[in-house]
Amino acid sequence: MNFAAPLLLFNFIPTLQTTNFNPMRYIWQHIKAIIETYNGSVPLAHFLKNYFKQYPILGSRDRKTLSAMAYSWYRVKKGIGSWGLGIGPFDSAQDDNLKAQMIACMKLCGNGKLLPPAIDGATIPEIMFDATALFPFDVALSAGINKDEWLQSMLVQPHLFLRIRKDMGKTTSLLNGAQIPYTFITDNCLRLPNGAKIDTILPEDTYAVQDASSQQTGTFFHPKKNEQWYDCCAGAGGKSLLLKDLEPGVRLTVSDTRESIIHNLKQRFKQYRMEPPVAYVTDVSNRILLSKALGTKQFDNIICDAPCSGSGTWARTPEQLYFFDPKTVDKFSALQKTIALNVSRHIKPGGRLIYITCSVFKQENEDVVTEVVQKTGMKLIDSELINGTDIGADSMFVGQFETSPHPSPL
Numbered sequence: 001m002n003f004a005a006p007l008l009l010f011n012f013i014p015t016l017q018t019t020n021f022n023p024m025r026y027i028w029q030h031i032k033a034i035i036e037t038y039n040g041s042v043p044l045a046h047f048l049k050n051y052f053k054q055y056p057i058l059g060s061r062d063r064k065t066l067s068a069m070a071y072s073w074y075r076v077k078k079g080i081g082s083w084g085l086g087i088g089p090f091d092s093a094q095d096d097n098l099k100a101q102m103i104a105c106m107k108l109c110g111n112g113k114l115l116p117p118a119i120d121g122a123t124i125p126e127i128m129f130d131a132t133a134l135f136p137f138d139v140a141l142s143a144g145i146n147k148d149e150w151l152q153s154m155l156v157q158p159h160l161f162l163r164i165r166k167d168m169g170k171t172t173s174l175l176n177g178a179q180i181p182y183t184f185i186t187d188n189c190l191r192l193p194n195g196a197k198i199d200t201i202l203p204e205d206t207y208a209v210q211d212a213s214s215q216q217t218g219t220f221f222h223p224k225k226n227e228q229w230y231d232c233c234a235g236a237g238g239k240s241l242l243l244k245d246l247e248p249g250v251r252l253t254v255s256d257t258r259e260s261i262i263h264n265l266k267q268r269f270k271q272y273r274m275e276p277p278v279a280y281v282t283d284v285s286n287r288i289l290l291s292k293a294l295g296t297k298q299f300d301n302i303i304c305d306a307p308c309s310g311s312g313t314w315a316r317t318p319e320q321l322y323f324f325d326p327k328t329v330d331k332f333s334a335l336q337k338t339i340a341l342n343v344s345r346h347i348k349p350g351g352r353l354i355y356i357t358c359s360v361f362k363q364e365n366e367d368v369v370t371e372v373v374q375k376t377g378m379k380l381i382d383s384e385l386i387n388g389t390d391i392g393a394d395s396m397f398v399g400q401f402e403t404s405p406h407p408s409p410l
Contacts, residue, residue: 026270071319074318076323079134132191138372157315158394159392160195161190161191163215165205167206171202180197185212185391211313212391212393229252229303231243231252240277253279254296256281285339298351304339304355306336306357313395337372341376344378352400354401355369357397369383386398
């Protein structure tokens with residue numbers, strides 16, 4: 001898929017000869033260092049945070065500029081080929097001042113060889129951009145998402161989404177007062193510009209930051225009071241909190257492999273004035289450790305938000321697309337099957353398993369569903385890829401299974 005797109009181009013050079021924009025000398029040096037040292041082993045946001053700590057001389061605008069340039073590089077570089085060392089969509093600039101700084105970068109490097117000879121703030125060059133080069137791998141996508149649309153979605157940072165837990169009228173009034181635009185996606189889901197400063201405006205217990213597609217997984221839950229629920233890969237607890245907001249009367253158990261994650265989850269429950277769930281630190285991919293933690297305990301419903309490639313969220317984390325190794329899909333698929341089969345042993349007769357990924361890959365979604373049905377005999381109730389590309393959200397997959405009403409031994 002080739003198309004012309006307005007882009008900002010950055011050609012990094014070791015020494016800047018002009019002195020008209022001295023502050024940009026530092027930006028040039030730092031972005032070059034970032035690109036050369038970052039290897040994708042940690043999230044780019046974490047890397048940048050640690051990098052900036054080493055250079056306190058960088059002000060907030062400098063950090064904002066460097067972050068925008070770095071994300072632009074990993075978002076689109078493979079689609080540009082040999083055009084310069086750094087490049088990014090014009091829309092990556094969040095305000096006019098940042099655009100001006102980026103255009104200053106363009107002027108500094110505009111030597112007429114890698115860039116058009118004349119660039120000014122009102123003229124953005126058009127070049128051919130090949131989005132298919134972003135993902136040249138033969139990895140099948142799930143039904144319900146178009147590859148071209150998925151790749152084009154990678155070029156734009158997704159929106160910020162809020163799940164409003166209470167006081168919607170007060171929330172919208174506060175947003176209006178702060179002149180923060182918003183759009184209703186559902187009755188309790190708001191879409192805001194990415195980077196909107198809401199933490200000092202909205203009471204912390206009235207909302208949860210949660211992607212629209214992640215919120216939509218809750219439509220599969222249908223919880224009832226006093227049911228026993230288990231969130232087996234709880235992570236930050238977004239699905240657990242959603243579940244408890246849907247039905248406060250469920251009895252919830254959670255687990256994760258990391259003690260720190262469980263601690264943070266419990267703190268989030270306290271923040272929302274909820275009683276923390278029963279929690280285990282265990283590896284659900286290890287059948288022995290899982291049995292040691294749960295014993296013979298069984299649940300009415302299990303949420304399995306399995307570890308995955310995260311391909312449905314790559315518009316937020318373009319570095320993961322940039323450093324993607326297709327071999328990891330095999331590893332994730334095998335892990336997901338193991339986890340789903342292990343936890344299925346702890347579902348009551350007539351109970352449900354809700355399998356979730358934030359992947360768009362068939363091997364992590366439909367192929368796992370097929371394996372679970374074949375190996376457990378559970379009935380697949382339904383499955384769906386929640387395609388968030390149209391609203392600037394993530395994409396997720398949900399498969400819902402039901403066990404036989406007749407008991408079987410563990």
